[in-house]
Amino acid sequence: MAAGELVRSALQAMSWAQLVVATAGSLAAYQVLDQAYGYxxxxxxxxxxxxxxxxxxxxxxxxxxxxxxxDDNEVQRGWADEYGATFSIRGMLGKYQLVTTDDRAITHILFASHIFQKPESQRRGIVRFLGEGILFAEGAQHRDQRRIINPAFGFSQVRDMTEIFLEKAAQLRDIWSQKCIASGGTTRLDALDWLGKATLDAIGKAGFDYEFGTLNENGTKNELAAAFEGVMRRDTTPLQQIRVLLNTQFPLHRVIFSKKKMDEIGMRIVQEKKREILDEMGAGRIEKNTVGGKDLISLLLRANLAADLPPSQRLSDSEVLAQIPTFIVAGHATTSNATAWAMYSLAVHPETQMKLRAELHQVGTDAPALDVLNALPYLDYVTRETLRLHSVVLLVPREAQDDDVVPLETPIKDRNGNTISSIKVRKGDEIQVPIALINRSKAIWGADADEFRPERWERPPAEASALPGITPNLMTFLGGPRSCVGHRFAVAEMKAFLFHIVRGFEFELAVPRSELWTRTGAILRPQLREDNSIQLPLYITPVQ
Incomplete structure (x- = not known):
């Protein structure tokens, strides 16, 4: 009997139930074998x-x-102490990950962005929540977005936005002052929570001329603020972190609804801004090199509508829309955390706090221009030291899209005792760019790399000059084609908030230092050991 007839006879002899079970069993076996082979x-x-x-x-x-x-990336730092500047670990589902602080290797990885891109599984989950903005786009899409967005983050544009940062910082100062008066002089508050509100208001106004109103006295949230909070919740426990990971593949109804609402409001903002620009320009031509405007979305839309911009390089409305949650995440969560860490450091180093306050009191205005803020050396030292010691983002993952060879500045010995000066990477291998590990490297910063010492920025070590960061001597904002486009924006905003806070208040920790910690995670934030809540409790007193 022919093979085909045998198969037909076997199928005829099976019931539908048996056929379904056999098919399901075959598919399950295939999946198991496929996963085993992949591992x-x-x-x-x-x-x-x-x-x-x-x-x-x-x-x-x-x-x-x-x-x-x-706690505070202690495990990874322990590995670096034991295995050196370059080592490997196992990631999800058995994937190997290269971890290196070698400056030549890091430079190669960051600048070869066509090879080393965000892992597809992570990118897919993030895009589901936040859209394909500049932080999450890759390849030609990222290149086109960056070309149009770059001018909006130039020095002159950020200088204009500093007025908004100072306005929101002054509003926060006034609220805190009223709380101190109501408490009889000194009050306890969660600085991180308040900074989150203030920076959200700041990015709303500077990013797309939108008033979130989170600093309003009644504490009510408008619909965009509520929708954003529904998508981006704080993860304080391992269980909640797992929930966030699962949400990228199986989003909860709450998250889907919040994302839909956020897109509806965001698209309304984009369309209104576009109409305003077209009405303003009338029949005149909008040229790419003559664009103006203050908020980021207006600047972006003007550049995107420019008559001298080739149609192939224009962004779609959905791509412009995707920048709104991108700006919120990049200009809100990271800056509020960085400023909170600065306050933490100044609270545990009162002599540094006094020194900075003395410098700020020499400024004869409540609304200094960005050039004035940048000319204050100790404010700059404190800002840079905070960004170095308390890297808000722990690491940046990359995945090799092709086989490659990563060169090393310092040769190492592999497990077989061979000295190697380069590392072979295979397509699919993952790489960690360990921002926090590099910023705290004792080989770069010396034995006191884990200490808060702003004075080190008077003469940064020569070893730091080899780092490929877009901000000199720092890896906080990365480097290369995927470096943080808003690094000037973030630093200006941070300095503006520190200007009003440190000038206006003396502050100290409201709990023993040992009661605060930071869980190792994608974003490093201060937490209370008692209940793992994310907060920075401080006692603040107005400066007389």
Whole structure:
């Protein structure tokens, strides 16, 4: 009997139920074998020959679970102490990850952005929530977005926006002053929560001329602020972090509804801005090199509507829309946390706080221009030291799109005892750009790299000059084609808030220093050990 007839006879003899079970079993077996083969293939990566931890790994999470259990990135720093500047760990589902602080290797990885891109699985989940803005776009799409967005973050544009930063900082100062008066002189508050409100209002006004109104006395939130909060919730426990990861694949109804509402309001803003620009220009031509406007979306739309911009380089309305949540995330969460860490550092170093306050009191106005703020050396030192010591973003992941060879400045010995001056990376291998690890490297910053000492910025070490960061001597804003386009914006906003806060108040921790910690995660934030709540409790007193 022919093979085809045997198969037909077998199928005829089976009931529908048996056929369904057999099909499901075959699919399950295929999935298991496919995953097993994938795990075996990943385990053959050339990165397996690098030094690094080989125990306590997990089949699903690799060494990441161990790493994210620690306090203030202590596990990764321990690996760097034990294995040196370049090592490998296991990531999700057995993938190897290269971790290196070698400046030549980091430079190669950051500038070869066509090879080393965001891991597709993470990018897909983030895009679902926030859209394909400049932070999450890749390849030609990112290049086109960056070309149009870059001018909006130029020095002259950020200088104009500093007025908004100072206005919101002064509003925050006045609210805190009223709370101190109501408390009889000194009050306790959660500085991180208040900074989050103030920076959200600042990015709303500077980003797209929108009033969130989160600093309003009645505490009510408008619909865009409420929608954004529904999408981006604080994760304070490992269980909540897992929930966030699952939401990227299986979003909750609340998240889907909030994202839909955020897109509706955002598109309304984009369309209104576009109409305003077209009405303003009338029949005149909008030229790319003559665009103006104060808020980021207006600047972006003007550049996008320019008559001398080739149609192939224009952004669609959905791409412009995607910049709104991107601006909110980049200009709100990171800046509020960075400013909170500055307040934490100044609270535990009162002599530094006094020194900075003395400098700020020499400024004869409540509304200094950005040039004045940038001319204050100690404010600059405190800002840079905070960004170095308390990197808000722990690391940036990348995935190799092709096989590659990563050169090393300093040769290392692999697990077999061979001295190597480059590392082979295979397509699919992952790389960590360990921002926090580089910023605290003792090889760069010396034995006191873990200490808050703004004076080190009077003469930064020569080793730091080799770092490929877009901000000199720092990796906080990365470097290369994917460096942070808003680094000037973030620093100006941070300086504006510190100007009014430090000038206006003396402050100290409201709990013992040992009661505060930071869970290792994507964003490093101060937390209370008692209940793991994300906050920075301070006692503040107005300066007489």
């Amino acid at each position: 075996w293939k990943r385990s053959r990566s050339p990165l397996r020959d690098l030094p690094g931890p080989r125990t306590d790994g997990n089949f699903l999470f690799g060494h990441l679970r161990m790493m994210f259990r620690g």
